[in-house]
Amino acid sequence: MELSNNVAFEIFSWLPAKSICKLKLTCESFSEFSKESTFKTKQAHNLFGRDDTCFFIQPEQTRQGFEKRVELHSLPKEQQSSGIPKNVLTFLSNSACVLASSNGLVLCHTINNNDKLELFVCNPITKSWSFIPTPESLQINYSNFANINLMLDCSRDSPDDFLVFLFENTMDYYFSPKTSYICKVYHGKEGVWKTMERRFFPGGRNMNFDMPVFHNGAVHIISDSGDYFGKSSPFYKPYIMSYNLEDGTSTMLELPREATKDCPAVWCNMGIFNWGKVTSYSNHRSICLVKLSKSAFTIWILKDYESASWKKVFKVRVKDLGLKEEKDVDVERVGFTVMNGGDLLVFSTENKIYSCRLDDERFKMVEEICKHNCGPNPRFISYSDTLRSCGINAQTMP
Amino acid sequence: MAQEASSSTSSKTISLKTGDGEIFEIEASAAKQMKTVQRLIDDLGDDITIPLHNVFSKELPKIIEYYKKDITGEITKDFEAEFVKDLNDDEVKVLFLAANYLDANKLFEFLSQNIADRLESKSVEYVRKYFGVENDFTPEEESKLREERAWSFRGIKEDE
Numbered sequence: 145m146e147l148s149n150n151v152a153f154e155i156f157s158w159l160p161a162k163s164i165c166k167l168k169l170t171c172e173s174f175s176e177f178s179k180e181s182t183f184k185t186k187q188a189h190n191l192f193g194r195d196d197t198c199f200f201i202q203p204e205q206t207r208q209g210f211e212k213r214v215e216l217h218s219l220p221k222e223q224q225s226s227g228i229p230k231n232v233l234t235f236l237s238n239s240a241c242v243l244a245s246s247n248g249l250v251l252c253h254t255i256n257n258n259d260k261l262e263l264f265v266c267n268p269i270t271k272s273w274s275f276i277p278t279p280e281s282l283q284i285n286y287s288n289f290a291n292i293n294l295m296l297d298c299s300r301d302s303p304d305d306f307l308v309f310l311f312e313n314t315m316d317y318y319f320s321p322k323t324s325y326i327c328k329v330y331h332g333k334e335g336v337w338k339t340m341e342r343r344f345f346p347g348g349r350n351m352n353f354d355m356p357v358f359h360n361g362a363v364h365i366i367s368d369s370g371d372y373f374g375k376s377s378p379f380y381k382p383y384i385m386s387y388n389l390e391d392g393t394s395t396m397l398e399l400p401r402e403a404t405k406d407c408p409a410v411w412c413n414m415g416i417f418n419w420g421k422v423t424s425y426s427n428h429r430s431i432c433l434v435k436l437s438k439s440a441f442t443i444w445i446l447k448d449y450e451s452a453s454w455k456k457v458f459k460v461r462v463k464d465l466g467l468k469e470e471k472d473v474d475v476e477r478v479g480f481t482v483m484n485g486g487d488l489l490v491f492s493t494e495n496k497i498y499s500c501r502l503d504d505e506r507f508k509m510v511e512e513i514c515k516h517n518c519g520p521n522p523r524f525i526s527y528s529d530t531l532r533s534c535g536i537n538a539q540t541m542p
Numbered sequence: 543m544a545q546e547a548s549s550s551t552s553s554k555t556i557s558l559k560t561g562d563g564e565i566f567e568i569e570a571s572a573a574k575q576m577k578t579v580q581r582l583i584d585d586l587g588d589d590i591t592i593p594l595h596n597v598f599s600k601e602l603p604k605i606i607e608y609y610k611k612d613i614t615g616e617i618t619k620d621f622e623a624e625f626v627k628d629l630n631d632d633e634v635k636v637l638f639l640a641a642n643y644l645d646a647n648k649l650f651e652f653l654s655q656n657i658a659d660r661l662e663s664k665s666v667e668y669v670r671k672y673f674g675v676e677n678d679f680t681p682e683e684e685s686k687l688r689e690e691r692a693w694s695f696r697g698i699k700e701d702e
Contacts, residue, residue: 151642152673154650158658166694169666169687171675190655229693 153177157186160197161248161269161529162227181533184270188532192247192298193422195484196526197226200242200250201497204479204521212255213237216527217514219488220499226529228268236268244296248530249306251296265296265306265332265534274534276330279337281312293325293353295363304533306332309363309389311344311353327387332534342392348379354523355481357416357431360449362386364397364431366416371408382407384416384431400444400454403435412437413475417482419445432457432482434489438475439463441489443482443502458489458502465500465510469493477520484526492522556583557591564599565591572609577645594644601640608649626656631672634660 152174156164164187168175177183198218203211214237218226236242240252248269254262266273293311308330324343331338349367357364369382381404384397403414412435419432433444433454443458462473473493480491482502489500490513497516501509516522554570558579570588573579582592594602608625611617626634638653661669670677679687688695 151639154654155657155661158655159662162694163662165691167661167666167669168691169679169684170669170673170677172678174673174675175687227693 149173149177153183153186157183158190159187160191160226161187161531164531165269178531184531184533188247188530191528191530194528195421195487196528197222198527198529199481199483199490200245200525200527201492201516201518201522202242202525203518204523211519212239213518214240214242215516215518217497217516219483219490220511220513228529229271232268232271240264242525243294245525245527246296246298246306248528248532249296249298249534250525250527251294251308253294263294263308265308267530267532267534269529270531270533272534274332276308277335277337279310279312279328281310295353295356295358297358298532302333304333308332309356310337327392329389340389340392342394344385344387344392345394346385347383347396348373348377349382351385352415355415355417357418359418359429359431360386361390362388362395364416366399366414366433369404369407369409369412369414371410373408380408382412382414397446397449398452399433400456402456403433403442403444403454406437411476413478415480415482417486419482419486421485429485432486434480434482436475436478436480436491441480441491441500443489445486460500460508465498465508467493467496467498467510468512469496474520479520479522479524481524481526490524492516492518492524494520554588556588558597558602559591559593560597560599560602561595562598564602566599566602566606568606568609569613571613572606575609575612575646575648576605577647579644596643597640601637604637605640605644605646605649609646612648622652626653631657631660635672 156167156174156178159167164178168178196219198216201215201217203213214233216228216233236250236252239254241255242250242252244251249265249267251265252263254260254264261278263276263278264273265276293313295309297307297309299305299307310328310330311325312328313325324345327340327344328337329340330336346365347367350370351365351367353365355366364384364386366384367379367382373380378396381399383399386395386397387393388395399414406412414433414435416431416433419430420428422429430449431446433446435442440459440461442456444454444456447453447455462475467473477494478491480489482488483490486502489502491498491500495515495517497513499511499513555567556570556573556579557565557567559565573583579592579594586592597605604625608617611621629637634653634657638650638657641649641653661672664672677684
């Protein structure tokens, strides 16, 4: 039974980009329609909010200056239908640092040896990229990669648009305390940076800008947990500070008491991630907190935003994970992330990356995904391959 | 089969006749979700049995089952998974074409996604057969394309 072209158009628009690239070989007309921008927009739209199928992994920020490396790995079971062309990955690995990814677009900055720091958004599958004018503050700071606080957000409804958020430190790095950040937003469609009226006040602590959580119209950042406040200070314990993207208000969100009872501490590894998904059946999104202590991973989810009440949902001791490692896992060198709204905890030891399913408290399925060479505490950025357009100024990558 | 005409529209049922002559009943509110059916009702009136030449008795009950759940708001992930679980690729294609003919949007989208999931890791040859298309590339064009897209062929399993 024959299926007509527009039927194929519809079906293909639900496929991940890698499969579409492969199936372009089916016949001439399929190859043609998959180049049309209406098709690409539809595909990006259909895949929006679906699970990410792979993740980038890079050395931690402070090492990125001298260790140029970007790896991309697929989640278990997704190897066939996800990924990017090898030459694109090599190109990114040699010349860029991946900052964020959303709906198939990847935000990067260049790490060439010449002076200029450049920002761009690219789609590795369509091999197109679009440069973003570098704000002045970043041009000065280029040698200190640790200060680049950028985030990417793509919305479902405006397929040509994307937003890049930059939080600029207003004080010189060497003066303390860092009291406020100017938030600048770049609108992909218009091609300009706009400054938010109200600044972000993160309280007294240093903030961990590389795992922002977009939720409830605000971006949430978790603080560090160093021991530099007295007990009477409101910032004694680590916390989350949210910045409302509409009106610019900064609000503190308390962390679960159980998580912070041993803080402040010399070493404490906590991260926040999106929890829950938006599907056609339900809309339950929240934030989760993952804490890696000396011996265990513990996860709490935020049950009620207004009252900051958390619920512990998961705990596993590192030694119970059954990892096949040559030597004991050095917990201080482990990096982790939560993918797909809480389906998986993905974490790395010195050389390997593992995933652990979070949907069943009793039966913790741990799988080894692959080996890696990104050193201790690598950065994870999850990714799914779409054909989303980079908007105006899109050009082909070399 | 006599049709009950009741005064309240919510319990009104419509009679549908398949291409192979069988008659099925659906609620009027379910019929609304299938734009082709609704158009025929608007043209022919809702007291007559609506003829659906391109839909057959194998598919129609399944479609009716889907929309019965839809109007009561009971479509869940588990229901949809169950719905397609025992269908092979050809059966789901037939169902999909029926949904297309009936202009039944929600089912059409769901089945498109399901077919895409099934085709994701299949070979190019399988997809050609599935869509009933010929390979109209010249050998040079084809080998060039394969080379460019070599990365997308990594990790393909054999056709089942």
